[in-house]
Every structure is written in structure tokens, then in C-alpha cells.
Amino acid sequence: MNFPQTRLRRLRQNKILRELVSEKKVDIKDLIYPIFVCEGNNVKKEIKSMPDQYTMSIDQAIIKCEEAFALGIKSFLIFPVSDIKDETGICAVSKNNIQQKAIKKLKNEFNEILIIADLCNCAYTNHGHCGTLVDGDVDNDLTVKNLCNQAISLVESGADIIAPSDMMDGRIKEIRKKLDSQGYVNIPILSYSAKYSSAFYGPFREASESAPKKGDRSTYQLNYCNYREAIREGKQDVYEGADMIMVKPALSYLDIITKFRQNFNLPIVAFNVSGEYSMVKAMSKLNWGDEINLIMEIITSIKRAGADIIITYHAIEVAKQIINENQ
Numbered sequence: 486m487n488f489p490q491t492r493l494r495r496l497r498q499n500k501i502l503r504e505l506v507s508e509k510k511v512d513i514k515d516l517i518y519p520i521f522v523c524e525g526n527n528v529k530k531e532i533k534s535m536p537d538q539y540t541m542s543i544d545q546a547i548i549k550c551e552e553a554f555a556l557g558i559k560s561f562l563i564f565p566v567s568d569i570k571d572e573t574g575i576c577a578v579s580k581n582n583i584q585q586k587a588i589k590k591l592k593n594e595f596n597e598i599l600i601i602a603d604l605c606n607c608a609y610t611n612h613g614h615c616g617t618l619v620d621g622d623v624d625n626d627l628t629v630k631n632l633c634n635q636a637i638s639l640v641e642s643g644a645d646i647i648a649p650s651d652m653m654d655g656r657i658k659e660i661r662k663k664l665d666s667q668g669y670v671n672i673p674i675l676s677y678s679a680k681y682s683s684a685f686y687g688p689f690r691e692a693s694e695s696a697p698k699k700g701d702r703s704t705y706q707l708n709y710c711n712y713r714e715a716i717r718e719g720k721q722d723v724y725e726g727a728d729m730i731m732v733k734p735a736l737s738y739l740d741i742i743t744k745f746r747q748n749f750n751l752p753i754v755a756f757n758v759s760g761e762y763s764m765v766k767a768m769s770k771l772n773w774g775d776e777i778n779l780i781m782e783i784i785t786s787i788k789r790a791g792a793d794i795i796i797t798y799h800a801i802e803v804a805k806q807i808i809n810e811n812q
């Protein structure tokens with residue numbers, strides 16, 4: 486059928502009709518809110534490069550989670566800002582670390598909360614790399630060993646899901662084996678499968694004080710020119726036993742999200758990272774765009790590309806907007 490019989494504007498005439506034929510909507514239950522925890526009491530320090538996001542001591546993190554909870558957000562990704570660091574990152578396994586303590590407290594405070602623990606060494610190494618350095622590069626197998634022990638420590642502290650973000654080879658297999666050997670057969674692994682070496686992590690590294698002092702992460706994170714390699718990473722992680730797989734960042738990688746959706750039948754998670762968040766905040770600060778409209782367009786595009794679940798610092802704003810729209 487051609488014009489004038491076919492008129493696509495017919496279905497766009499009014500809001501009710503537009504909403505009726507709308508194909509994709511973000512649900513509050515799809516959202517995971519990332520938070521940064523640090524030692525201390527009553528600490529709520531705004532992250533300079535991430536307006537409205539804070540590094541919080543546990544008491545303040547609880548208040549933040551309450552705010553999110555009231556809006557229907559029940560899943561949180563916990564990142565540590567650690568004072569304790571060493572050469573190898575082996576200190577990451579201690580139950581006295583801020584991440585472990587925060588997880589324990591949050592699990593005690595809320596009965597229904599879902600806690601996802603980011604699993605990596607970079608907050609714990611004094612050089613900022615995601616694992617143990619040997620001859621100037623991160624040693625894969627040594628790091629995997631350390632990660633396995635760190636995973637157990639996090640699960641024993643109450644983590645519901647383990648999310649390895651290090652990009653070492655074979656870590657999913659080894660972590661699964663380790664969890665199972667300790668009886669944690671029901672703890673899912675959310676793998677950062679296609680984690681690209683990205684300039685969009687800048688604000689996060691300021692927040693978590695985990696920027697590499699020397700070099701970059703390109704010997705372990707993916708090159709942004711490559712998409713076939715991302716599929717190989719995804720396949721490998723599925724084969725090794727991942728329960729969910731992630732694409733990160735999200736916005737410059739919508740094509741990878743779609744590829745994951747087409748190739749894999751497990752839940753696809755997208756990480757709308759710090760730099761993507763800060764870009765919107767900067768635009769809005771300069772009055773160069775309408776903040777909530779920018780946010781909803783971005784989050785919906787990630788969903789439309791094929792993500793089931795979205796990790797975003799905008800979670801609270803998105804939830805408020807969804808609630809407003811439904812009133």
C-alpha cells in the first residue's frame with residue numbers, strides 16, 4: 486500500500502493513541518542502581534564529575550537505598566572506595582573491606598533487597614590495574630585466583646549476585662567452580678562480558694579512585710573497533726557458566742547489545758556508564774537540553790536495542806519519571 490492510502494502519521498494523532506501503539510517501555514523493575522560506598526560515618530560526598538551522585542558511608546547508603554526502594558528500585562550494584570590497597574590486590578578478600586561490610590549491613594537493613602557485588606581488584610591495587618601485575622602487565626591466572634577468593638568473601642558477606650568486571654580469561658569458569666565447591670550453587674554470575682576499553686569510564690575512576698597510575702586497560706578490555714570479538718567473549722562466558730551477560734558501555738555499543746540479543750538467550754544487561762551519565766548532566770547544566778527527556782530517550786534506546794536490564798546512575802530519576810507518567 487502506498488501514499489495516500491498509507492499514512493504513518495495516522496497513529497501519531499494524539500497521546501493516548503501514541504501510547505497504545507508504543508513498542509518499548511522501560512520498567513522500574515529493569516533498573517539496577519550503582520552506589521559507591523566508603524568508610525566513615527555520615528559521609529555523603531558529591532562526586533565532582535558526576536553531579537547528584539555521591540560516595541557514601543554505610544549509614545548514608547542506607548538512606549539512599551530507602552529513597553530508591555520507595556520508588557520501586559530494589560537492585561543495587563555496590564562499588565567500594567577502598568582506603569586499603571596493596572601491590573597485588575590480595576587485600577580485596579578481607580571481610581573487613583568496605584564493600585563486604587556495606588553488603589552485610591544493607592542485607593540486614595532490607596529484607597527484599599537484591600545486592601550485586603562488582604568483583605574486581607582495581608579498587609584494591611595501589612597501581613589501579615584490575616589485577617596483579619607481572620612484568621608490567623596484569624597476570625591473568627594469578628588474578629583469577631584472587632578473584633575467586635574475593636567472590637567467596639563477597640558471597641559470605643551476603644552478596645546475591647557476583648559481577649566480575651575484570652575481563653580476565655577463564656574467570657567465569659573458575660569462579661563458578663569455586664562458588665559451587667563452597668556450596669554456593671545458587672549464586673548467579675553476571676559477567677561483564679563485552680567490556681570495552683572506554684574513555685567513558687573517566688568519572689567512575691575519579692569516584693572509585695581506581696584509575697591506572699601507568700598505562701591503560703587495553704591488554705584486558707575490548708578494543709572499540711571490534712564486534713566479532715565481543716561475540717566470542719559472550720560465547721565463552723555462556724559456555725563457562727555465566728547466568729547473565731553484560732555489554733558496557735551502552736550508548737556507543739547499542740549495536741553490540743543487539744548482537745548479544747540475537748546470539749544469546751540469557752538475560753542481557755547494559756551498563757549506562759559514568760561518562761554517559763555525566764554527559765547528560767553537563768548538557769543540562771549548560772541548558773543545552775531537557776534533562777529528563779534526554780535521560781528517557783537514552784534509557785529507552787538501550788532497551789530498544791535489546792537490553793533486558795539496565796544499570797544506570799539515572800535510576801532514581803527514571804523511576805520518578807515513570808511514576809509521573811503513569812499518574
Ligand code: PBG
Nearest residue numbers: 605607650685686689758759760
Ligand atoms: C572496574 C569498573 C569500571 C567500571 C565498573 N567497574 C571502570 C574501569 O574499568 O575502569 C565502570 C563504571 C562506570 O564508568 O560507570 N573494573
Ligand code: ZN
Nearest residue numbers: 605606607615
Ligand atoms: Zn577493575
